[in-house]
Amino acid sequence: MEDLSNSDGNYDLGYQPSPSFVDQNDQSIPETPGYSTLSGESFVYGRTCSETSAFSDPIDDHSCCSEASTSHWPPTRSMAQNQAVLSRLGTKQQGNEDEKQLDYLESLELELEMMKDRFAKLLLGEDMSGTGKGVCTAVTISNAITNLYATVFGQNLRLEPLNPEKKALWKREMDCLLSVCDYIVEFTSKSQNLSNGTALEVMKSRPRSDIYVNLPALRKLDAMLIEILDSFEDREFWYAEDGSVSSNSSRTGSFRRVVKRNDEKWWVPVPCVPPCGLSEKASKHLRHKRDCANQIHKAAMAINSGVLAEMEIPDSYVASLPKSGRASIGESIYRFMLGTEKFCPDYLLDCLSVASEHEALELADSVEASMYTWRRKACIKHSKPSWGMVKELMSDVDLSDKNHILAERAESLLFALKQRYPELSQTSLDTCKIQHNRDVGQATLESYSRVLEGLAFNIVAWIEDVFFVDRAVTTQE
Template sequence: MEKFDVLEEISDPGLESLRISSMDHDQSSPTLNSTHSGNSNSYAYCRTNSETTSVFSEQLTDDFTSSSSDRNSPVCWPATGRSPYQPTLSRFGGIRHNHRQDLKPADFELEMMKERFSKLLLGEDMSGSGKGVSTAVTISNAITNLYVSMFGQHQRLEPLYMDKKMMWKREMTCLLSVCDYIVEHIPPMQHLQNGASMEMMFSRLRSDIDINLPALIKLDALLIEILESFQETEFWYDEQGSISGKSLNGSFRKVPQPHRNEEKWWLPVPCVPSGGLSEAAKKHLRQKRDSANQIHKAAMAINTNLLSDMEIPRTYIASLPKSGRASVGDTIYRYMTSTTKFSPDYLLDLLNITSEHEALEIADRVEAAMFTWRQKASLNHPKTSWDIVKEHMEGDKNVVLAEKAHVLLFSLKQRFPELAQTTLDTSKIQYNKDVGQAILESYSRVLEGLAFNIVGWIEDVLFVDKSMRNKEEC
């Protein structure tokens, strides 16, 4: 198959050495352009939410240098688990008090590892009745919730606290170490000295892990490096969103702002000096914005390819309607069948989508119709890939409609880059049992969310600076 490069020209020196190649799938596209909206500042990035609490989501409870406010944060402890300082039952039924604060650091780490390993084996089912989720889903939720614990309350352009940064690296190293044992066996021919040839079985990392995991680790390090670069800045943040003693320009919310929703009043407000930022500061912000934007595109491309490789659950296939028209509705169906020159942008303008909820609903309907048409086109070739079916049945009505639905879905996701995962994507993650795919998908998803938020934070600061300069000129 052909490969495509995700990163081309990148201004940040650390990114210039990174070239990421991903397999070109049916849902891939030559370019992944992104625009940013007001939701960029939300720490609970829509593609990183998880309804199940992770075994690795305890926040910094194994670090004695963590502050008391971080330790007592409701984000620190999982909803389905117990506090690490609560008493537990002993093997004889009595109450065994947990004196972890009195343990040595080595013993403390061992106790934490025992507890987390037990939760992993239980599949997050603390009753032990065997009703837990699969190992793949458990690890996926662990990575998701670890991201929320580490970056959930980090909503500004500044370095992570040292204990959080060390916690993130240590926990991710532990979770990613599973991939070292996911291998595939190959029987290459070995030529002996006497001229004879024989096959010998060797093992190597599975190809998808060997390609994507080093790239994701590099993207992770680059995102942390971007945050580390904002140590001494000319801008600051106003927590209350109102005029304070240090704020020279007042509240950002009193300036016309297309980049932020008024509903998110809890987000810190960026403030700049009365004269605005210096040229060096603005140049630094633009460079880091471009770098984070490229990382966002790379992580999104990897995540999209991984999701396309996942098996479609039978429950989703069973829920598909019998006709694609019933899924997309009469308006979309009439346009898709009434014209030979299909324009997805014109159709999206015609639909006049006003909210992300409406956009996600249309995405679900279009995706369901696309797979319904693909199923009808593949009735005579049930085990053949879609690419081969397209070649052999070019011009078939179901093939044409499926391809138009695919183009429309891609254009919709381009127009709404912050769109949450569709029903099909969430079903794939929920029913996936491939541990390697689960780790890569969740890791790429949280990195995509962090990069998206960093771009949004930088856009906010640049917008405040522009608004301040325009105000002074008036």
């Protein structure tokens, strides 16, 4: 009894009694297993009052001493048993490492197959017959970036984070397509002093100036757009498809029956907001992201316009120019452009009342064709054989010449038209430049800026749709 009381005192102090102190005839207390089960994913060392350690020794009736041990540590198992447990643990950890290694090898194999596909298309010029009738490398890269954008963002018509797989696909393949710009360089002279004091001029390579300036900016804009989409993981609005708002019982009814709007793009999902409208915090977040996307859109559009302006005008477009710019834009626009002393393009656009995007694109094509017709007439007295000299000749043209004035006003009208209709498709000249371009660096910058410009414009439009719904619901309430 004295020994048993001593063991009870030790148990109160945190000592776990050996199973030998438990009466074997008493079946109310279950036997403790000799070792704990180890998880295959992680090893957790857990100990409670009813369990022994995984490394403790099983104890029988003859192994107990007459007095309770004063040590708080249970007896340890033999070295051979410990080695067996550690061997089983090491086997499971080795299995996990093997699975990770297999996953890594599979990802490398997928990237290798992707690079083979890209390399083959670049060499063949998208001509799978191999007869050499494919397009040039610049057009191939431009088409590849455009098709990749359609694959990743073509079905993403909502303000929500991009699918992780598509995000990884976009980053991986864009890195591959943009890597060609790392090898487009220009050489500049640099002074170098030798150890004996002799000064030498050596040629040093660096990225071409247009790539050096624009490519890092486009990468930054790309990351900012992905960040904007990721910020809408937790949102107060949701989307209804095919007239159904949600399976949630608190969101009953269809937004299409509540608010009527002219849905020209019927395939775009309809945003829905709570009955009381968006909270002030959600509205502020939407306004901030809309402003950011709008600035990104302007920056991408400026880069795209600059790259297109630097591309050479194809001879096929020059041959198709009208002989008279007056006949191209029409009598009424011609009289307005020439008859006023101070030309206001925005006022002219208000008077024209362009009703659709198709009409705006036709007007842009005619104004652009007239602009180059008048520029050619203004420079015709120099009689230079190459159309590429027009930019240099414009500095020598008399500023009071009528053709020069009309060309400058046509350019301002075209700029105002593109600013008023930012979703306007590419003009005939832009399309012709892209198709006949042979500069790989310009093709990469143009296509990259064009797809980012489209994504930024879509984000702004989606946010405007949410605000439209919020205003309609608030007004109805």
